[in-house]
Amino acid sequence: MTKYETNILQSSDGTFSCGFYNITNTYNITSAFTFSIWYSNSANKVIVWSANRGRPVHSRRSEITLRKDGNIVLTDYDGTVVWQTDGKFPNVRYVQLLNTGNLVLKNSSGNIVWQSFDSPTDTLLPTQRILATTKLVSTTGLQVPSHYTFRFSDQSILSLIYDDTNVSGVYWPDPDYQYYENNRNLYNSTRIGSLDDYGEFFSSDLAKHQARVASDRSLGIKRRLTLDYDGNLRLYSLNNSDGTWTISWIAQPQTCMTHGLCGPYGICHYSPTPRCSCPPGYKMRNPGNWTQGCKPIVEIACDGKQNVTFLQLRNTDFWGSDQQRIEKVPLEVCWNTCVSDCTCKGFQYQEGNGTCYPKSFLFNGRTYPTPFVRTMYIKLPSSLDVSKKPIPQSSIHDYTPSGLDCDHVNTITAEAVRNMNKIGGEEPKWFYFYGFIGVFFIVEVFFFAFAWFFVLRKEMRSSEVWAAEEGYRVMTSHFRMYSYRELVKATERFKHELGWGGSGVVYKGILDDDRAVVIKKLENVTQNREEFQDELHVIARINHMNLVRIYGFCLERFHRLLVLEYVENGSLANVLFNSKVLLDWKQRFNIALGVAKGLAYLHHECLEWVIHCNLKPENILLDENLEPKIADFGLAKLLSRSGSNQNVSRARGTIGYIAPEWISGLPITAKVDVYSYGVVLLELVSGRRAFDLIIVEDKTKVHEMLKKFIKMICYRLDNEKSLWLAEFVDFRVGDEFNYLQAKTLVKLAVSCLEEDRKKRPTMESIVESLLSVDLARS
Template sequence: MASAYSALLLVFFFWIYEPVSPQQSRIELGSSLSTNIPPTSWRSPSRHFAFGFYRQGSGFIVGIWLASKPDATFTWTINRDVPHVSSNATLELTKKGKLLLRRHRNNATDEEIFIANFKGSASYAQMLDSGNFVLYNEHSEAIWESFSFPTDTILGGQNLYKGGELFSRASAIDLSTGRFHLKMQDDGNLVLYPVDTLDLPLDAYWSSDTYDNPGIHLILTGTGDLLLVNQTLHEIEHVSPSGSESNSTSIIYRATLEYDGIFRLYSHNFDGGAEYIISLMWHVPVIQCEVRRLCGFNSYCTMNDDDQPDCLCLPGTAYVDPNQRFHGCERDYNEGSCKHTNEMSSLYNITVMDQIAWDDNAYFQASMSEEGCRKSCLEDCNCAGALYESGNCKKQKYPVKYAWKTEDQLSKSFFKVALEIIQRTSKKAVVLILVMSLAFITWCLVALAISGLFIFKSRVIKGRMQTESGNFGLARELTLRAFSYRELKKATKGFKEELGKGSSGAVYKGTLYKGKKAIAVKRLEKVVSESEREFLAEMRSIGKTHHKNLVRLLGYCTEGSHRLLVYEYMSNGSLANLLFRNERIPDWSDRVKIALDIAKGILYLHEECEAPIIHCDIKPQNILMDNLWTAKISDFGLAKLLVPDQTRTLTIARGTPGYMAPEWTKISTPTSVKVDVYSYGVVLLEIVFCRRNMKINVSKPEEILLSKWAYELLVARELDRLDLGEDVDRQKLEKMVMIGIWCIQDEPGLRPSMKTVVMMLEGITDVSVPPHPTSASA
């Protein structure tokens, strides 16, 4: 019986992929669609499917949809994460046999996007009744088809092969990539996961349980059956219940992973003519709340009175956005007060909840009594909650990812909540506070008046001195001091003590004001031959930058051919010395602070200063440490002043090998702030691992390139085996590695902005698992 059924499937398979009859309409070379002039789509012979432009809001979506009434149902889209095009676009099957989307821009070059990538050229195209858009060569052989690149849907006759995935849309009307995906794994298991996970068994919320069957794939038959079959179309597993057992051309079957994470199988019955009737045939999981990450962190799913899912916060947390309850919750108290265990009972209390559990990996697990479990969580600064089951206590840190309601009546959960301490103030105390406040305000007003008078007099004196020296107007505008070459030579004792040397020149230590103020003097050696006016204009831009994570520029010298810059002196040297030449590894908390300091400095240069600045050479040697071990960026704004590296004149590349973004090697690639993001990603990984990105003297070949090794350790979940110090926060470690790998993506558009990087480091924005950067495998 099984072999007979397999034979029928084989016949059905060839029926699906037989060449289309000549009677079906062909789309010839040179045919085009426009958003402004009909036709706006190419229809299948039955008129059930259309491919082209579909109006949505003020723009258009390019894709394939069921064109009959009541509503358009999309089965495939192009440029999924940027689906909309303006009302001035065309879609063309060119004379050269390429499928091209052309966006027309006013007073600018048209943007051209190739929709289908294939070898050779097409001779014609067809929109088939199966919902498949196909390009054919001169021998009527299919060379490209939309069925090979599914988005969130497969149709009758369509396969999801090994390694294939369906990604849900973001919402009912937003077709961009959403939060869930269906994966046809290499081991033969069909699994549903949230997208921002490592696709581990812990993350799965439904599977076909057909593992250990490599080579099988999913097919939706023309009779509405979802089958897992091998390469000979022999059935391995019947995923859905049996379909209609008919192959009527009036019924179209569709399986879609929808925005709520449910995989649903539908039938569209066209017996009624121009309109179709939609019927839900099957879906998994059956219970909506079984979908992982349907509710965000620190919340759990429950069904309301209307049988609709709702998300509730765990005790001790509050909604991130009360209007978006599915976005999760965050802790509603600060952990800063959690320092002394003997004070915990006065700061926190324990709330007990029955029938709430979670599947997260516990950071602590031991056998103890129920009271002991409650007390252990209360006295532990890291504990967000504890799960007590059958004498076993499991403690969990924030965030709690996979909380759910359980039917286990014996399960108890303990959650730490902050106490509200209300202090009653006596009338006498109120009077005392008012008197002290009034006295303080009066004192502040007197102090401000005296300070204002002092500042006014000091500025008058300073103005007279500047007028006498002839530098009044320029120095006041730049808020910088113009030094003579003689002054700086004397301050540095003839440029005697060299602090370091980089590509732009050497840096010397000096002192001003009779040795009371230490300075660092950079002597620029490769300055572009330009007028003094242009040099001073660049100094004006640099001089207006003021940020705690930037090395302060104090002055300059433009005397004759000399070009010198005067900076504040950084007493603790460079980050490179701290990471690579220090016998002792810096504490983990110090490394986290340094990483955030650098990110905030770059963010200021990119987005917050008056004139945005691209550094072009972020590296540990250009990160300096002050006497309080605050990281500060140096040499910013010098990219326009320095002569480009003569070995890279074609690309005008700047920066240091190992820290340079891949786009530097591409001719005519415009420079953007994303080159600094790439360099920061390399530096971040070096800070985390306390080693250089490129290291030849290693025990294993895979450890030579840090970015490649870090990604492999992250995916294998083996970061714990590294000796990075006893105080390392493992969750923070994993997050920082993921941020670093996001920053070093080859495609600039995939790299986050520095604002996003800062928000991820501060825990404001979640960090998803990054794709493998191509350069990391080089």
């Protein structure tokens, strides 16, 4: 490393360089290096990929090695492995840096077995693709990954997302608009995006394939698409003459629309350039670091003894964290709603339509011009005098000066002064006549407008005028806090019980918006309110068509309830084992595929790693189209536990479906769900319970008997082939089943039930196997 300046690998055309990059000069840190790729001719050697972001190595005795097993390994001065390719690459011969900036491993046949393009950091290069499994993550100092990501959302829309432990949200495309208003396509099964050599960025979700185009669109320009530290996505073009970069396209031209820039309680405003400020009554938490935001000068206690008031901030909003949406109410009602709720930190009120949004957390604060008058009221102690404190406002649009509002209702009085010109000291003869006609016309217009609004309101709601409001209703209804009174009303005092289990009792209810929901009363929940709510917000970000949606929760006193999607046809167990409804083969295969997709999402695609821990037919629900939806996937995170995975395993699970490692006390991994999925596959194919297949009297010997049964299946599959398989498939299906699909499902079940969990497949590979056999059949 002492000769690091010469230890550089270059692409054949010299465009890119790869080696140890000295971050000392950039961040004033001594002897720190990353193994990176950069543009050779750029003035400041802009990094486009790093192996060890956030974990630099020392200047002495650190090395990068291509080992005999085909892996590239980066070690620090003490021999500690900091990064490696970590794969099985037979016959690897060399490492090569391509002219595209792609670092690759090639075998003896010249085929690429590993490439850096598959694991981007914060930059996408021309010809490089972003897929469902990849993402860009912004970089802060020391090449540390930050909270901003660029990836496909759960709706298959390529998005900029602020993702922190407590807060997560899309800020581009604009979340205030529907996907079609943002010229995007929803739920496209293909997730792929790429930048070409012309400076055009294509994505599978772009409506009518309208690419995002660089302002200097042409061939021959070196480019990079980078998610910068401030959360904005920018396309850069390199000036070959001086090595400088110019911006040729930007995703978010309004900087203050980026989430999290000013941290909790901070407000982003234009003066005229973007800057952060704390509202009156707050101070900066950590001077010099706005990501930590502001904190209250005086905390508001929840004992009810402290008088509170609200500071009015016009043209200001703290986007998200809405506790609820209350329509067509006067300011006083909104005011009192927030006063009576200790968790409410403030509320937004839209004058004109009277819409109220109480907020549990003040984040993403910004002032900005809007066609609707949005006013934010933040809760402050009455004892705190902020009347002389400046209020953050943007200087790029007009606004009415804000101040501390101590009244419950804000009354605005306006006087109109009309100067009438007189001719010769006398009023015109026709003045009163035309005045009368004008007043009559105004009254008539008002009357017809009044009638049109109330009589034709239903028709109007289906028009584009109401589309945005309806879209917002759908968006906000996805997850929110419900009051206990709301849920008592929805269930008619918990009258309609659907069933009960180890996690609690389940009821059916109807919300005020006529949505049928399931309301689950949780038992054995011992976390405090904050911990429970934090975990709920993590689970709320989970969204997949094969998972039951969580609409919200209730946290009042000792009540702990979840509000869930109601699924029409009940559980797979009821349909498969008890119902008169017969699942045909196509439906069974679709259920197997859907459950696999749901588990693969939980294991591999979620922002937070989730293990179900109790997969069984009772927890697989079927909607009106018999599409499967996995239920109870978040309860492993919510029910009582001391924190270790082993304790989770003992708290949950059903005999017959639990993996052998639970009994042996090994740490729990996603492979326990794979095991349970294997049992479900056997039951789905045979139409019988696992206990009926193995005929066991002593339930402590379930794993032993199931192991013998799997050996028998393997033998009969290899020797008796189609004859035995026809006997194993549910006799009610008859001969109406696909042999290739049935054989694949049984083979997958066998591999899922391997006693050694390392030999079990991942849910991603299972999905791929099922999709391939489904495509082969079609």
